[in-house]
Amino acid sequence: MNISILGAATTKFGELWSVSPRELARTVFSEALTASNLKPQEIDALFVGNMLSGILGNQANLGSLFAEELGVYVPAFRLEGACASGGLALHSGINSIRAGQYKVVMVLGIEKMTDHTQDEITHALMAAGSDEERASGVTFPGLYALIARAYMQEYKVGEEDIASVSVKNHYHGSLNPKAQFQAPITVEEVMKSGKIADPLRLLDCSPISDGASAIIITGDEKVKKRHSKPIQIIASEVATDSLSLCDRKSFTSLLSVVKAGDAAYKKTGLKPEDIDVAELHDCFSIAEVIATEDLGFSRRGEGASDIADGKHTLNTGKIITNSSGGLKACGHPVGATGVKQIVEIVEQLRHEAGIRQVPKARIGLCHNVGGSGTIAVIHILQK
């Protein structure tokens, strides 16, 4: 059974203090339903990706909570796998349709983070790590700083090259009205920004954000006709690795991404060079450099210089990465990110991305990661 995406919607990402989670959900539900020409009663199940609502706000049971906002009490599920929660929700929704259990499924990614203090968020995000990591006092910027340090040493790559990830993504973000940050930045500005965890600086790090994204998927050929441009999901693959970074053989490649990526390429018969546009999980600049290599878009050790050379930038590149601005510029409401990536690729493949449109985009990839590479979800979409 071929699964297609009909309506796809996202809120603006950012500091949405005046908007409740319920309202965020209602907004994207309504837009996704309207775009699909579907009524709420035609949705058979809801899959919610969220990481932090229980930890930060003592609100669990989110499947049921958001089913209420859909206005129909359908079977509802909350998937959690740290920052990969959105991708996992989509993967589970797809399986439930292929299983013949549900016909039309809404997938929601949502997170509300900026109502809390930085210390609370830093603490809560460490829930994605291991006991040993928390006991050591390391934070997520610290974990990715260790990865960056190892990478720089192994491949003799400088901080400026890695900084070019943020420059590219802020440039793309400047073209995206839904992005949290819409101002372009320079390598010099990244290099001048304060150190968060050496060698990572403030402008190497994705921000703390609020936001929600939703898509409607179906395998039913009749329902697919409700949208003029359904987009096919041709691969949905998940893989895991150790929870603790220290248990890995290598810091400069994420095994979970390689495994899920290889499985997705194998399932579709595609090669990295067949991808036109990709949303990569750039929680930190170094994460995108390594993703670029793990997914075969660049050779080992050349990810950063390829990005610096404009090989993945709109208008100058061949495989365009993070046309939305990525986690860095578009924002990173953790449970929403995996679904927002899909929304961006859907817009690109429909050629509805406006001034950030990747010309002739036909095949897109989404790369959603949880923890320090503990879990990876890869989706490949086709026009």
Place this chain on the structure above:
Amino acid sequence: MNISILGAATTKFGELWSVSPRELARTVFSEALTASNLKPQEIDALFVGNMLSGILGNQANLGSLFAEELGVYVPAFRLEGACASGGLALHSGINSIRAGQYKVVMVLGIEKMTDHTQDEITHALMAAGSDEERASGVTFPGLYALIARAYMQEYKVGEEDIASVSVKNHYHGSLNPKAQFQAPITVEEVMKSGKIADPLRLLDCSPISDGASAIIITGDEKVKKRHSKPIQIIASEVATDSLSLCDRKSFTSLLSVVKAGDAAYKKTGLKPEDIDVAELHDCFSIAEVIATEDLGFSRRGEGASDIADGKHTLNTGKIITNSSGGLKACGHPVGATGVKQIVEIVEQLRHEAGIRQVPKARIGLCHNVGGSGTIAVIHILQK
């Protein structure tokens, strides 16, 4: 595709202060694998049901965490739907097999609660409710007390009749070496126990518990032969209702249970009287009374008196409910409960339940509920 259960294992439920969550998982993984004659490498994916680990212990990302304990880094998912998390994990595992995505799946239900204070637990469990309910100061015993009061008024049923649920379940628990409480109790003892939330007394309430349960499922006919007594899952249905109790039309029936139960009966062509043995979600005694009626085992208003009359008790009854001791006597580690119910029914259908064996048990049902009836999961199993 017919899905069958191979190995099924549960730890003893109770105050397991000296055992870590990782060790609980390892124990049930190992027992379920051995019983299935399978190696860890033959497991394709892991589905984890857990509600409170993030809220109470700031540990999220449990799919990946427990995949590590399985010893193989397989795709891994955490499902959360309050106290229905275990049932939702199984439902999702089933769908992933039917989808053709995975062949052999481990489902784990796990919760560690007793390391925390009662106040912390009471607060954390309210994460299953709504903002409005939390703001009102109501607790879960309080919500079910409202249900009990409405039921008693509507059907002119006394507290003693409702207390017979606890008496039956403690009797069954006294026959179960895995139960948290193995001492029989009398109606008089229930009535003498302190009021928790009028009219519910201490012995009307399920306890706070630690525990883990795991099952291995597959749709592959060759793999099924690895176990001498595979048990078929012939229905897996989920339904939801409002998050807030106050938004319901009726307090004396749970719409989520009626909907999921009806769907399961319809899918199998079975009637309530075809069920030989059922595990019901008796978080409070009144919950089992209403479940007995919502699932058609008793007529409206007669659930409590039927239980008092021994109609659901081992040796005297026809449809035996909570042969494990239920949540009341076996214990209620919330994320584990939905999977433990399956383990109990599997043992019953294999006629391996020892002194609590229901004679000639052939068809069993599991009823797992989250929140105040917000979400319900029904599974029907057949020998």
